[in-house]
Amino acid sequence: MNPTEELVDLLDLERLDGDLFRGKQPESARARVYGGQVAAQALMAGIRTVPADFAVHSLHSYFLLGGDYSVPIVYDVERIRDGRSFMTRRVVARQHGRPIYYQTLNFQLPEEGYEHQDAMPEVGAPETGFDLVDVMRKGGNDEADALGKEWGALDVRWLGNTRFGLDPDDGHVSQARMWIRLREGLPDDPAVHVAAFTYASDVSLLGSTLSVHDVNPSKTQMASLDHTLWFHRPFRADQWWLYDQWSPSAQGARGLAFGQIYTADGTLVVTAAQEGLIRPRRPGSEGPGVKE
Amino acid sequence: MPRDADELLALLELEKIDDDLFRGAQMPTSRPMVFGGQVAAQSLVAASRTVAPEYVAHSLHSYFLQPGDPTTPTIYDVENLRDGRSFVTRRVIAQQHGRPIYAQTVNFHKVEPGYEHEESMPDVPGPDHESVRPVSREVQEELHADQWNVADIRFVSSSAGHTDADPRHPGRQQVWLRVSSALPDDQFWHRAAFTYLSDMTLVGAAMAPHGISFARGDAFVASLDHAVWFHRPFRADEWWLYDQVSPSASSGRALTLARVFSQDGQLVASVAQEAVLRPRKEGGR
Numbered sequence: 001m002n003p004t005e006e007l008v009d010l011l012d013l014e015r016l017d018g019d020l021f022r023g024k025q026p027e028s029a030r031a032r033v034y035g036g037q038v039a040a041q042a043l044m045a046g047i048r049t050v051p052a053d054f055a056v057h058s059l060h061s062y063f064l065l066g067g068d069y070s071v072p073i074v075y076d077v078e079r080i081r082d083g084r085s086f087m088t089r090r091v092v093a094r095q096h097g098r099p100i101y102y103q104t105l106n107f108q109l110p111e112e113g114y115e116h117q118d119a120m121p122e123v124g125a126p127e128t129g130f131d132l133v134d135v136m137r138k139g140g141n142d143e144a145d146a147l148g149k150e151w152g153a154l155d156v157r158w159l160g161n162t163r164f165g166l167d168p169d170d171g172h173v174s175q176a177r178m179w180i181r182l183r184e185g186l187p188d189d190p191a192v193h194v195a196a197f198t199y200a201s202d203v204s205l206l207g208s209t210l211s212v213h214d215v216n217p218s219k220t221q222m223a224s225l226d227h228t229l230w231f232h233r234p235f236r237a238d239q240w241w242l243y244d245q246w247s248p249s250a251q252g253a254r255g256l257a258f259g260q261i262y263t264a265d266g267t268l269v270v271t272a273a274q275e276g277l278i279r280p281r282r283p284g285s286e287g288p289g290v291k292e
Numbered sequence: 293m294p295r296d297a298d299e300l301l302a303l304l305e306l307e308k309i310d311d312d313l314f315r316g317a318q319m320p321t322s323r324p325m326v327f328g329g330q331v332a333a334q335s336l337v338a339a340s341r342t343v344a345p346e347y348v349a350h351s352l353h354s355y356f357l358q359p360g361d362p363t364t365p366t367i368y369d370v371e372n373l374r375d376g377r378s379f380v381t382r383r384v385i386a387q388q389h390g391r392p393i394y395a396q397t398v399n400f401h402k403v404e405p406g407y408e409h410e411e412s413m414p415d416v417p418g419p420d421h422e423s424v425r426p427v428s429r430e431v432q433e434e435l436h437a438d439q440w441n442v443a444d445i446r447f448v449s450s451s452a453g454h455t456d457a458d459p460r461h462p463g464r465q466q467v468w469l470r471v472s473s474a475l476p477d478d479q480f481w482h483r484a485a486f487t488y489l490s491d492m493t494l495v496g497a498a499m500a501p502h503g504i505s506f507a508r509g510d511a512f513v514a515s516l517d518h519a520v521w522f523h524r525p526f527r528a529d530e531w532w533l534y535d536q537v538s539p540s541a542s543s544g545r546a547l548t549l550a551r552v553f554s555q556d557g558q559l560v561a562s563v564a565q566e567a568v569l570r571p572r573k574e575g576g577r
Contacts, residue, residue: 057545058517058566060353062381062397064374080395081357085544085568086516088355090395099373102383102397104355106516113544114511114569116462116501118537170460173409213407225379225399226351228519230547230566232540248551249523249559253406254350256521256562258549260539268540271547273564275351275521277378278407 003152004184004238010037011044011195019077021045025069029146033067035224036202038093038101040195045075046089046105047191054087054107056194058230061103063223068095085109117232117268118260121169126179126240129157132204142218154200155183161211172246174212178204182238190234197237197270201259202227206276208245209255221279225254228273235261235269253279293321293330295441297473297485297529303330304337304484312370314338316386318362326360328515329491331386331394333484338368339382339398340480347380347400349483351521354396356514361388378402410523410559411551418555419446419468419531443489444472448533452500463538463548465497471529479525486528486552486561490520494565498538498546512570516545519564526552526560534563544570 001009006026013021023041025033039061047056067073073093080088086108093101133148135158141147160166161176169175180200186192206222235241245259259272294300299319306314316334318326332354340349360366367387374381379401386394417423425447448466451457458464469489475481495513496506504510526532536550546569552561 057543060355060397060517060519062353062373062399064381080355080392088357088395102373104353104395104397106355108543108545111544111570113571114498114502114504114541114546116498116538116541118462118539119460121460171411171414173411210407212409215407226353228353228564230540230564232542232547247409248411248562249521250407250409251523252350252401253404254401255407256523271539271549273519273549279404280406 002184004182004186007153007196007199008186008192011040011192013041013044013048013075015048019049019079021048021075023073023075025072026150028069028150030143030150033069033073034150034202035063035227036199038067038073039103039202039227040199041073042075042091042093042101042103043105043198044191044195045077046091046103049077049079049089050087050107053109055110056105056231057108059103059105059228061101061227063101063225063227065098065100067100071095073100120242120262120266121244123177123242124159126157129159129179132156132158132178140216140218151203153182154180154203156180156203161208163211163214174208174247176204176208176211176245178243179240180243181240184238186238193235193237194231198229200237201229201272204243205245205257205259205272205274206255206278208257209247209250209276209278211247219281221277221281223277225275225277230271232271233267233269235263235267240264241269250278253277293319293327293441297442297471297475300442300471300485300488301475301481304333306334306337306341306368308341312342312372314341314368316366316368318365321362323362326362326366327491328356328518329488331360331366332396332491332518333488334366335368335384335386335394335396336398336487337484338370339384339396342370342372342382343380343400347402349398349522350401351519352396352398353519354394355517356394358391358393360393364388366393373397378404413533413553413557414535416448416466416533424448424468442472443492444470445493450496450500452503461537462501463497463541465493465500465536467493467534468531469534470531473529475529482526482528483522487520489528490563491515491518493534494536494548494550494563495546495567495569497536497548498541498567498569509572511572512568514568516566516568521562523562524558524560526554526558531555532560541569544568
């Protein structure tokens with residue numbers, strides 16, 4: 001299997017019982033399960049408990065504990081609401097009998113209505129960007145090689161950030177931009193595109209909170225605290241999409257980031273939000289780990 | 293509905309029924325359903341009362357599930373999701389008539405130092421500038437929206453009618469807001485009161501590009517979710533700028549993102565809300 005097929009396989013959960021699922025684990029050199037994997041697998045568990053004509057339009061989630069690659073993650077879906085237009089599911093991801101992640105998902109029967117969207121900023125083509133893992137490696141990120149292997153399915157072209165190559169824009173003090181796509185084609189199933197996107201959406205968002213700060217990421221303890229996505233319009237995750245990220249605020253060892261996702265033709269397809277722990281590591285201290 | 297800070301505080305003072313179980317009162321209202329900000333703020337209070345005071349609420353994420361019934365109290369059932377060293381997480385289910393009407397997750401953080409940055413406040417006229425419009429009591433009464441009474445609201449600008457057009461952001465609105473009388477100094481009450489007020493006016497940014505108005509009842513509106521990130525301490529009873537952008541509307545839904553600035557220019561909170569926004573003629577939910 002190529003890395004894209006491996007990702008599709010990772011997102012294909014085993015149904016243990018009605019609303020209870022089990023996710024596979026990838027081979028990984030990292031200590032804790034990548035947050036985007038947990039978010040995407042939880043989303044897939046939720047999707048499998050609603051009728052196919054309902055489309056996921058938002059998810060809100062909190063990361064509670066670091067995930068352990070050595071055992072599978074169990075996803076327990078609770079049916080919160082079955083309405084005529086909207087359905088709500090809550091997914092608890094757990095390992096070793098403890099919740100590691102909570103996600104609430106809302107689904108809607110698609111309808112017609114008012115239409116508007118923010119305009120895509122003017123940016124360079126994907127070919128003008130730099131491979132994100134190379135950028136991380138050159139920036140002194142100890143985890144770059146392990147992440148490059150983990151994210152083998154993703155083609156990420158970094159366009160720049162506030163300190164390197166990006167002009168200040170729209171009043172944003174801390175920004176980063178990149179193009180992302182899956183390296184190989186995905187099946188046409190819309191759920192696979194939404195889930196593959198969700199996997200990719202956690203790749204770099206928190207990084208934009210440090211774009212304005214001259215710090216080595218390896219000297220900073222970083223962990224996603226929450227993760228939120230609003231899906232505006234359907235799109236293909238295996239064709240280029242722009243991840244336009246900005247951080248309005250950092251304070252008290254936390255940073256908040258927003259992201260807007262545009263397809264290459266300028267359609268706004270997703271808005272993302274993430275708050276994360278960005279804690280300066282004391283010299284000589286490894287800190288208490290990635291997630292509590 | 294509360295008319296001033298004292299009545300708001302009374303509404304947010306929950307009755308403790310048992311450990312992790314609270315009851316929130318209602319106040320007389322002309323609205324057919326409970327104001328969403330009330331449920332959000334009462335939930336935040338319920339969650340906070342199960343957490344040690346050194347942990348400060350820094351974010352909440354929530355979904356509205358059913359309209360609240362203003363004739364019956366709301367029960368808040370708090371679940372402990374995590375008691376960590378630095379972070380504490382609670383989930384609150386608000387219920388009436390045996391059914392969940394609202395689900396909120398709240399994260400708390402023990403205060404610590406770290407990196408600092410913030411976006412700057414846009415250059416806008418202050419709340420007392422002649423160009424800034426107060427919302428009159430008459431308009432409020434016409435709206436039958438008596439939840440507005442606890443708030444002073446002054447409209448600064450919006451992208452409606454292209455008077456303040458920005459091609460990057462077709463849906464924009466700026467509003468000054470504050471609680472209409474003084475709150476106690478405890479930051480806890482400022483976060484709770486802010487959460488109450490934060491459910492006001494947001495859909496205006498999403499309506500602006502479409503020539504429709506909340507006041508005229510042009511569209512069916514219902515909040516779907518509500519998220520708040522608290523960045524810095526501030527007073528909810530002093531003017532704050534609610535700087536709103538609606539990045540998208542599609543499929544009968546609209547998202548609004550908002551920055552909250554204290555009048556001295558500090559970015560004190562961020563808010564996100566998605567709402568149902570449907571042409572009225574097609575009927576309700």
